[in-house]
Amino acid sequence: MFELIRSGGWLMIPILACSVAALAICLERLWFLRSSRILPEGLLAEVWELIRSGEMTPERLRSIREGSPLGALIVAGLNNSRHGREIMKESIQEAAAPVVHEMERYLNSLGTIAAITPLLGLLGTVIGMIRVFSAIMLQGTGNANVLAGGISEALITTAAGLAIAIPTLVMHRYLQRRVDSLVLVMEQEAVRLVEVVHGERDVNFS
Template structure:
C-alpha cells in the first residue's frame, strides 16, 4: 500500500512538473513568437522621414518629367524671391515722404524737395522727383511727366512676374503629360505580356500619377507666391497714384 501511494505521489509530481514545464515552454514560445511578430510588424511600420519619402517618390516618378517639374519650381521660386525682395525695398512710407517734400518746398523750394526725393528709395520718390523736375515749366508738364514715369515704374514692378505665371501653368501640364506617357507605357507592358497582371498596371499607374501630384504641388506653391506678389504690386501702385495726386496739389499750392 505504501509502495502504491509512493508510485501515485511520484506520478503526480512528475505529471505536475511536466505540465509546468510544458506551460513554461509554451509560454516562452508564445512570448518569443509574439516578440518576433511584434518586431516583424514594427519593421515595416517604421516610417521614412519627410525628405526621404519625398526623395523616394521623386525617384519613383522618373527623372525625366520630375526633373523638368523640379526645374520649374526652382526657377519660379528664384524669380518670386527676387520680386519679393525688390518689392519690399520699393515700399516707401508715403505719408512721411509727402510731409518731407512739403516741408522742403516751403523752406527751400523745388531744389530742396528734389534733394529729399534723391535721398529716398522707391518708385514713389522717383515719381516725385520727375514731377518736381518739371515744376518750373508748368503743372501740366509735371503731371505728364508723373504719368509717363509712373508707367515706367509699374513696368519695373511687374518685371519677370509673367514667368511665374508661366511656371504655374507649365508644371501641372508637364505632370499630366508624364501621367499620360506613364499610362501608355503601362498598357504597352500589358500588351507585351499578353496578360492583365495587376502588378504591371498598378506599378505603371503609380509612377504615372506621381508626376501629376508633383506638378500640382509645384503649381500650388508658386501660386501662393504669385498672389502675394500681385497683391504687393497693387498696393504699391495704389500708393503711387495717391502720391501723384498729392504731388500735383503740392505743386499747385507752391505755384500760388
C-alpha cells in the same frame, strides 16, 4: 523622398526646376515689394520741407529719385512743375511706366510656371499610361510590377505638378494684386504733391 522623385520619371526634373524657380521668384518679389521700400514713410513731408526751405538741390533730387519708386515719380513731377499742373501730372504718369514694369518683373514667369506645371504632370500621366498599355501588349496583365510602375509614374507626376502649380498660382495672384495696390498708392501720393505745389490743396502729409 528621393525614391518618390525617382519613381516619377524624368519629367520630375523640369517639375522640380519649376518649383525652385517659383520659390526664388516669390522670395525675391516679396523682398522687393516691401512697403517700406516702395513707399518710404514720411517721404512727401520730407520733400515738401526741402522745397519750402529752398534746400532742394540736384544732389537731393538724385538721392530721392534713386531711393524708392515713389521718389522716382516725385522727382519726375518736380522736374516739370514749372510747366504747369497738367504737364507735371503727365510727367509722373510717364515715369510710372518703367517703375511699374520693374515692380512686375518676373511675374509673367511666375504665371507661366503656374500654367505649365500641371501640363508637365499631365504629360507624365500620359507617358505612364502609355508604358502601362505597352507592357500589357507585350506581357499581358500578369506582370503586376510593370503595371504598378507605370501607374505610379503617372500619379506621382500629376500630384507633383498640381502641388507646385496651386501655390504658385496663389502667389502670382497675390503679388499682382500687391503691385496694383502699391501703384495706386504711389499715384495718389504723387498727385497730392502736385496739388500742394500748385496751391490746390492744403499741406497735410501726416
